[in-house]
Amino acid sequence: MNRRNFVRTSAALTASTLAFEAIVNPANADIATTAGPYFIGPTEGYSPQIGTLVSMLNYNRMTVLNAVGGMTMDQLDFLFDKKANSIGALLMHLGATNAFYHVNTFEKRELNEPETKLWGSAMELGDKGRSEIKGHELKYYVDLITEVRKDADPAENKDDAWLLAVDPDPNWSRKDMPLNCYWKWFHVCEHESNHRGQISWLKSRLPGAKDSKE
């Protein structure tokens, strides 16, 4: 990748991004308008570290939505091989992870019964995901992952001390290996990149897909 390639990729991304902006930033349309997706850092209305995290979450979510933009139900349901997850299931998996860490960090609890009913198969993936997650249009997945992200807007009554706090639960923090709230949300964020990598890989191998370098 040289600068010219970067700019080309970047321009393509931007062109298909604008329509998604309201979706990506349901609660933060004003921020997206003023700073935009390529500004990572403190964001108006948030404490410095939370604002930085929000800009990262928004950027990564935009790239996921760009990757799946325009996909049909058949494409979202496509199973590459017997081990593979569908792209639809991977999208749901992002929502499930978001939901899990939302209730963990905002409400100090695990997923309740209705939440587990909605997200359980997506959390597990594998056979359960393959049999239970299919037959939906893109909007179904985008609406669900957008809604759960909106619920977890970390601006609400939270500050950097909350974000940096170490979880005292020994199931999370080992004695010599503290795990903090920022790790949990950074994981939600980088986990979207992880699965976007797989979505791109699968996308380039959908029936009829063009050549790709993924």
Next chain:
Amino acid sequence: MNRRNFVRTSAALTASTLAFEAIVNPANADIATTAGPYFIGPTEGYSPQIGTLVSMLNYNRMTVLNAVGGMTMDQLDFLFDKKANSIGALLMHLGATNAFYHVNTFEKRELNEPETKLWGSAMELGDKGRSEIKGHELKYYVDLITEVRKDADPAENKDDAWLLAVDPDPNWSRKDMPLNCYWKWFHVCEHESNHRGQISWLKSRLPGAKDSKE
């Protein structure tokens, strides 16, 4: 993923991590010892936002090294299909991206001739990557990506103002869409997650691999 699964995964990760710690944090061994990979946030010796970024870069790099730990040359060279990149090439691609953004942000230049000779095929991937990147043991890749990361230690005479600064070059920043230095380094970071997702996917399909949910 419930909490039990998380802890199991986390414990497995940690067990295989300790040996890698010196590699992951060549310049920051003391920080790794005091805070550890599951603490994301300001880090001693760095400005607040740079320290947070460093903790993210270190965490993600650790997960990549864990994913490829113990791989043989044959596994690193394995090509899943005619479009696929080998895991070795993906590792080199992480180094190439690091190198590109290092010289861009620290030295305000593009890769020079010897750097392009080293990283060019890994930057491009595709046919060039498939034909040129092979026949190396894991140590070759790990040494290269560790060295280039060490070179780019953002602590050196840099502060948050540097990290947050918008690139005035119109090839990077559109008029209404500023792009800053933090975006570049966040991209280096989340890009490792993106390709780790692909590495995990490919790993579970190596000849003789066990079942996996990837």
